Amino acid sequence: MAGKNQAISTPTVGLFVTCLVDLIRPSVGFAAVKLLEEAGCRVEVPQSQTCCGQPAYNSGDKSDARALALNTIAAFEGFDYVVAPSGSCAGMLKHHYPELLGDDPETAERANKFAQKVYELISFLVDVREMKAVSAAFEANTTYHDSCAGLRELGIKKQPRELLASVKGLTLTEMDEAEICCGFGGTFSIKYPDISNAIVEKKTGNITASKTTCLLAGDLGCLMNMAGKLSREGKRVEVRHVAEVLAGMTDTPAIGQGDEGTQ
Amino acid sequence: MKPVSHAFKDNAKQALADEPLRRALGGIKHGFVANRAKARAKLPEFERLRDEARAVKEHTLAHLDLYLEAYEKKVTETGGHVHWAATAADARAAILQICQAAGAKTVTKGKSMVGEEIAINEHLEAAGITPVETDLGEYLIQLRHEPPSHIIAPAIHLNKGQVEADFRREHTDLPDNRVLEEPAQLVAEARAVLRKQFLAADVGITGANLLIAETGTSVIVTNEGNGDLTQCLPRIHVVITSIEKMVPTLEDANTILRVLARSATGQECSTYTTFSTGPKRDGDPDGPDEYHVVVLDNGRSEMLGGQFHDMLRCIRCGACMNHCPVYGAIGGHAYGWVYPGPMGAVLTPSLIGIDEAGNLPNASTFCGRCEAVCPMRIPLPKMMRHWREREYEKGNTPAFYKLSLKAWAYAAKNPRLYQTLTGLLIPLLARFGSKGRFRSLPLASGWTRYRDLPAPQGKTFQQLWRAKEMRS
Ligand code: SF4
Numbered sequence: 008m009a010g011k012n013q014a015i016s017t018p019t020v021g022l023f024v025t026c027l028v029d030l031i032r033p034s035v036g037f038a039a040v041k042l043l044e045e046a047g048c049r050v051e052v053p054q055s056q057t058c059c060g061q062p063a064y065n066s067g068d069k070s071d072a073r074a075l076a077l078n079t080i081a082a083f084e085g086f087d088y089v090v091a092p093s094g095s096c097a098g099m100l101k102h103h104y105p106e107l108l109g110d111d112p113e114t115a116e117r118a119n120k121f122a123q124k125v126y127e128l129i130s131f132l133v134d135v136r137e138m139k140a141v142s143a144a145f146e147a148n149t150t151y152h153d154s155c156a157g158l159r160e161l162g163i164k165k166q167p168r169e170l171l172a173s174v175k176g177l178t179l180t181e182m183d184e185a186e187i188c189c190g191f192g193g194t195f196s197i198k199y200p201d202i203s204n205a206i207v208e209k210k211t212g213n214i215t216a217s218k219t220t221c222l223l224a225g226d227l228g229c230l231m232n233m234a235g236k237l238s239r240e241g242k243r244v245e246v247r248h249v250a251e252v253l254a255g256m257t258d259t260p261a262i263g264q265g266d267e268g269t270q
Numbered sequence: 271m272k273p274v275s276h277a278f279k280d281n282a283k284q285a286l287a288d289e290p291l292r293r294a295l296g297g298i299k300h301g302f303v304a305n306r307a308k309a310r311a312k313l314p315e316f317e318r319l320r321d322e323a324r325a326v327k328e329h330t331l332a333h334l335d336l337y338l339e340a341y342e343k344k345v346t347e348t349g350g351h352v353h354w355a356a357t358a359a360d361a362r363a364a365i366l367q368i369c370q371a372a373g374a375k376t377v378t379k380g381k382s383m384v385g386e387e388i389a390i391n392e393h394l395e396a397a398g399i400t401p402v403e404t405d406l407g408e409y410l411i412q413l414r415h416e417p418p419s420h421i422i423a424p425a426i427h428l429n430k431g432q433v434e435a436d437f438r439r440e441h442t443d444l445p446d447n448r449v450l451e452e453p454a455q456l457v458a459e460a461r462a463v464l465r466k467q468f469l470a471a472d473v474g475i476t477g478a479n480l481l482i483a484e485t486g487t488s489v490i491v492t493n494e495g496n497g498d499l500t501q502c503l504p505r506i507h508v509v510i511t512s513i514e515k516m517v518p519t520l521e522d523a524n525t526i527l528r529v530l531a532r533s534a535t536g537q538e539c540s541t542y543t544t545f546s547t548g549p550k551r552d553g554d555p556d557g558p559d560e561y562h563v564v565v566l567d568n569g570r571s572e573m574l575g576g577q578f579h580d581m582l583r584c585i586r587c588g589a590c591m592n593h594c595p596v597y598g599a600i601g602g603h604a605y606g607w608v609y610p611g612p613m614g615a616v617l618t619p620s621l622i623g624i625d626e627a628g629n630l631p632n633a634s635t636f637c638g639r640c641e642a643v644c645p646m647r648i649p650l651p652k653m654m655r656h657w658r659e660r661e662y663e664k665g666n667t668p669a670f671y672k673l674s675l676k677a678w679a680y681a682a683k684n685p686r687l688y689q690t691l692t693g694l695l696i697p698l699l700a701r702f703g704s705k706g707r708f709r710s711l712p713l714a715s716g717w718t719r720y721r722d723l724p725a726p727q728g729k730t731f732q733q734l735w736r737a738k739e740m741r742s
Contacts, residue, residue: 024731024732026682028731029692029730029731029732030692030696030726030730030731031724031725031726031727032724032726032727033727033728033729033730033731033734033735034727036731036735037731037734052731052732052735054685054689054732054736055685056685057681057682057683057685057688058678058682058688060679060682062675062678062679063675063678063679064655065636065655065658066658066662066667066671066675067655067657067658067659067660067661067662067663067667068662068675068676068679069659069662071675071676071679071683074679074683075679075682075683078682078683078685082685106652155635155636155637155638155639156636156638159637159638159639159641159642160638184299186639187595187637187639188595188635188637188639190595190635191635192634192635192636192637193635193636194671195632195633195634195635195636196716196717197714197716197717198632198633198671198716199279199282199596199632199633200716200717200719200720201279201282201283201286202282202286202596202599202600202633203635203720204719204720204721205286205599205600206595206596206598206599206635207720207721209595209599231723231724232721234707234722234724235707235717235721235722235723235724236720236721236722238707238721238722239709239720239721239722259727260706262724263706263707263722263724263725264706264707265703265704265705265706265707265725
């Protein structure tokens with residue numbers, strides 16, 4: 008399924024799993040591996056990767072953020088590409104590492120070189136690997152939330168929709184304000200829970216108003232926030248990472264749901 | 271106004287419980303936001319204009335000293351006076367002196383955020399001079415003794431019913447049984463009341479959206495025409511403004527005006543764009559006898575060339591707050607001072623200090639919508655992050671929060687430790703969250719107060735991946 012004009016026919020991709028996927032929802036990681044392999048890549052998962060450093064970076068702790076950035080770069084420097092199933096983490100690696108490490112010419116160069124290889128999963132599949140369709144099937148009326156960093160830092164908008172259009176049985180109904188923040192904001196949701204809640208309430212309102220039964224997005228943080236709110240509100244919406252659907256790996260319980268299914 | 275930004279969290283809580291306020295804020299989406307989008311779509315060169323506007327300001331800021339001097343020279347040549355004010359107190363003193371020298375009793379005022387910044391109304395009142403706001407929104411909040419809640423729509427938090435009640439309380443010389451149901455009736459009443467004030471005023475104070483160095487001109491944009499009456503009818507016109515409003519030429523002013531109205535209200539240009547140059551000349555049909563410009567610094571020159579330099583490009587259009595999910599949830603008063611929303615989150619700590627305003631740059635999800643719409647391409651999230659860095663360096667970060675961050679970073683910096691710890695803890699946590707989610711969890715109460723926390727699936731990805739590798 009890979010594009011014909013690829014410079015590297017079987018590139019080696021280092022999967023930056025992201026800490027949330029690693030800890031909370033490994034199935035997203037396996038879905039990413041499957042999609043990358045379908046796109047003709049060889050996938051490796053360096054064991055020395057941990058967290059991209061966003062919590063430290065966005066809390067003003069530059070020195071820890073730098074240390075974590077250098078750890079990530081060291082773990083992934085050898086790959087043709089670095090791919091993450093998250094717009095937020097990919098944006099951190101691609102845009103914020105060069106800024107964070109820009110003061111010292113040596114680290115600046117490393118960060119810039121590294122940044123060029125970094126992609127968010129779905130945009131990598133479509134833009135770099137020229138994937139046009141997937142072989143998955145998923146019977147559902149879905150809606151898609153555009154997570155902020157993916158949308159505004161990486162220009163991810165069409166790519167997931169293009170691939171979702173090829174999923175058998177799936178329809179996509181756009182909700183109102185799909186491009187507006189869900190109120191997660193990483194540590195923001197914990198530091199300002201009242202405001203975060205007011206923002207996610209608007210989002211769940213838009214989700215239910217779209218009359219869809221399944222919510223998709225490309226960032227687990229946002230998904231956990233919206234899934235957590237929907238289940239607290241008693242709303243029956245199946246919430247999944249878009250990679251799970253594209254990889255045809257939807258037999259695991261949805262986010263926030265136990266083995267008993269959508270309860 | 272005495273800042274209450276330190277109480278941001280409580281202010282926000284109150285705002286969230288205020289239903290009329292939340293309804294009022296809900297209207298922004300169909301008003302300002304929709305109109306800006308339409309205006310932008312109609313102008314193919316809008317993105318290029320943004321670059322040009324940004325370049326104009328960057329050039330001006332790089333040579334600000336020269337342009338300020340050139341401006342002063344021109345104002346003086348045209349018969350006006352420039353008063354440099356290093357601090358808010360200096361600006362207040364300069365204005366009071368002008369008013370007292372004129373024996374002023376009533377002062378009319380056009381909308382001015384710098385006027386709010388230096389709290390000029392309170393100062394004049396204390397000296398026995400009555401300031402009358404003539405912009406409708408400013409007039410409404412003056413009646414209520416409230417600060418503005420938005421930089422271009424100061425009374426955006428109010429609804430019709432509240433305004434009616436205020437008018438009935440304040441305009442006691444009007445008949446009780448008058449009908450005040452439609453917005454038009456309210457506007458007509460405000461106009462009639464204000465018209466008398468225009469004629470009575472000895473001094474008119476306006477702000478300035480721009481200062482033009484080449485001609486010594488100050489420019490205001492309004493939609494009500496109140497600014498024109500404020501500056502033409504009284505004997506003395508005082509412009510209260512700040513150093514970063516400068517542009518070199520009329521042509522440059524035009525570039526900025528083209529992005530300003532579109533970004534603010536979605537208009538191609540505002541109803542009135544008024545250029546004021548000096549006092550009335552011989553043969554002019556109208557105009558003031560004296561023209562004064564009070565130019566405030568108040569910390570701005572220290573921002574030049576530093577981490578917050580870009581903020582000096584701001585043209586106060588309000589687009590960043592109109593598109594901000596946090597502003598949209600809590601409105602402007604919660605920010606606790608004059609400038610709310612993303613621009614306030616960056617500017618306020620520069621002007622009143624990070625100890626007072628520390629919450630403001632923290633209360634952002636970094637969704638980036640403000641930067642995406644800012645006509646001057648100001649990297650607002652980046653500068654909020656710079657404030658967080660300064661707070662962190664100063665040790666202002668709350669202790670428990672900092673400890674959690676440090677613990678996380680410590681583990682994450684040691685991949686082996688991280689894998690071992692997460693490999694132990696996550697499966698354990700997963701067992702307690704067998705329903706797929708937690709309804710409450712110690713240490714995560716900020717989260718679980720309002721929503722469930724999805725539980726881990728079981729083992730970590732790293733554990734599962736290694737196990738799979740071993741098998742193959
Ligand atoms: S920061 Fe930008 S968007 Fe916000 S008021 Fe200033 S110019 Fe307008």
